[in-house]
Amino acid sequence: MTGIPPLVDIHNHLIPGVDDGARRPEEALAALEAMRAQGVGRLIATPHLDAGVTGRSDAFADRMAAVDAGWATLREIAREVPEVEIARGHEIMLDMPDVTLDDPRVRLAGGSCVLVEFPRLQVPPGSASALYRIRGEGYLPIVAHPERYVNVDVERLDLVDEWRRMGARIVVNAGSLLGGFGPGARATTLAMLQEGWVDVVGSDYHARPGRPLLLAKAYEQLAEWGGEDQARLLLSVNPGRVMDGEEPLAVPPLELRRWRRLRALFRK
Ligand SMILES: [Fe+2]
Numbered sequence: 001m002t003g004i005p006p007l008v009d010i011h012n013h014l015i016p017g018v019d020d021g022a023r024r025p026e027e028a029l030a031a032l033e034a035m036r037a038q039g040v041g042r043l044i045a046t047p048h049l050d051a052g053v054t055g056r057s058d059a060f061a062d063r064m065a066a067v068d069a070g071w072a073t074l075r076e077i078a079r080e081v082p083e084v085e086i087a088r089g090h091e092i093m094l095d096m097p098d099v100t101l102d103d104p105r106v107r108l109a110g111g112s113c114v115l116v117e118f119p120r121l122q123v124p125p126g127s128a129s130a131l132y133r134i135r136g137e138g139y140l141p142i143v144a145h146p147e148r149y150v151n152v153d154v155e156r157l158d159l160v161d162e163w164r165r166m167g168a169r170i171v172v173n174a175g176s177l178l179g180g181f182g183p184g185a186r187a188t189t190l191a192m193l194q195e196g197w198v199d200v201v202g203s204d205y206h207a208r209p210g211r212p213l214l215l216a217k218a219y220e221q222l223a224e225w226g227g228e229d230q231a232r233l234l235l236s237v238n239p240g241r242v243m244d245g246e247e248p249l250a251v252p253p254l255e256l257r258r259w260r261r262l263r264a265l266f267r268k
Helices: 025-037 057-078 127-136 158-165 183-195 215-224 228-243 257-266
Strands: 007-009 040-045 048-050 085-088 091-093 113-117 140-144 169-173 200-202
Touching: 007 215, 007 228, 025 040, 025 057, 040 228, 057 085, 113 127, 127 140, 127 158, 158 169, 169 183, 200 215, 200 228, 215 228
Parallel strands: 007 040, 040 085, 048 091, 091 113, 113 140, 140 169, 169 200
Antiparallel strands: none
16 A cells, blocks of 8 residues: 555544444454554544434433443553554434534544534435534534435535535545445545545444445545545545544545546436
8 A cells, every 4th residue: 555645534433332333342443453454543433423412411421421431442442553543523413403512522533523414314404504503603514424315416416515615524435435335325426526525535434244444445446536636635634634623625626527427327
């Protein structure tokens, strides 16, 4: 992997026993080793959290107690993989438009960026204003895998455009780029890359069979398409900036003439 800079991942489910990601410490350790093998030098673990829970103090305290325990386990395990620096955050599902972000544990590496998603892979009405409110509170919302939502596709990128104009940023899954979520999600990902609307590529790695870790492959695929600059920004520079609490840099539109011609064939 000569020439590939140290990669940084801001979306994965490595904290054991707290969501649909790593179940046991051994799975989390194997996941960290896989990260190291792919050249990941830094990552933020992002277990699921419902926005509704952030507003209910008892439920939130219970949830944080569970995640704190899992995080302590992951930190212990990570001593065996010292090449990979770890931090914590959450992937917050906006099951309701209001979310309380005061606690640094819910934000990415405790900084100003927050990873958000929408329920049931369907974008609800009012999504842009929910993101705008988060922005208004001084945080940077980063929307996870828009390419996977049923109401976002190559012919309907207007929501993504609207979110970006509200100040939100976008992280796509490495697997989407490589076709792992089907031709529709891949075409949507490529269309967004061609617009320059993708800020970060994340792994969304669940440390379970059937969903491989594809960060290095995504980097290589982008480079093969002539997008080495974009690959560096999407998989190293920008996620590194997010981890440091800084805004991602603009990513130049990716030129993919062949895909532009073919994209109509890859509707969901
Ligand atoms: Fe996720």
